[in-house]
Amino acid sequence: SRSDDFTVAMETVTAWAWGPLSFLTFLAFLRRHPIRYVLQLIVSLGQLYGDVLYFATEARAGWSHSDPQPLYFWGYFVGLNGVWVLVPVALLVDACRQLAAAQRALDRPRHKAH
Numbered sequence: 001s002r003s004d005d006f007t008v009a010m011e012t013v014t015a016w017a018w019g020p021l022s023f024l025t026f027l028a029f030l031r032r033h034p035i036r037y038v039l040q041l042i043v044s045l046g047q048l049y050g051d052v053l054y055f056a057t058e059a060r061a062g063w064s065h066s067d068p069q070p071l072y073f074w075g076y077f078v079g080l081n082g083v084w085v086l087v088p089v090a091l092l093v094d095a096c097r098q099l100a101a102a103q104r105a106l107d108r109p110r111h112k113a114h
Contacts, residue, residue: 006057010050018046037102041095044088051085 021043028036058065066077 006053010053013046014050018043018050021046037095037098040091041099044091044095048085048088048092051081051088054081055085 021039025036025039025043027033028039063073063077066073
């Protein structure tokens with residue numbers, strides 16, 4: 001079915017791209033590598049994109065893969081899956097702030113010493 005093809009495609013990207021990129025991001029932070037916030041931005045954006053596709057696909061399917069009981073739907077489906085939205089958003093905001101601060105520092109006028 002189409003939804004199975006979508007899930008397989010998304011999980012393939014997750015396994016082959018976002019997994020290794022997440023590990024590289026972790027290593028970059030351990031080593032304080034200058035590219036660490038760029039990697040954080042890319043991985044977080046990719047995760048958020050996958051989350052949006054996941055929820056949008058479910059919404060279009062009429063939430064057919066979720067138990068309609070309110071506690072299950074709001075607690076498990078929305079609540080626990082929502083963590084996978086909130087964390088990437090927080091990391092995106094952090095990466096943008098860090099990168100903007102670095103750019104501001106580079107854009108400051110430099111005074112020549114005489």
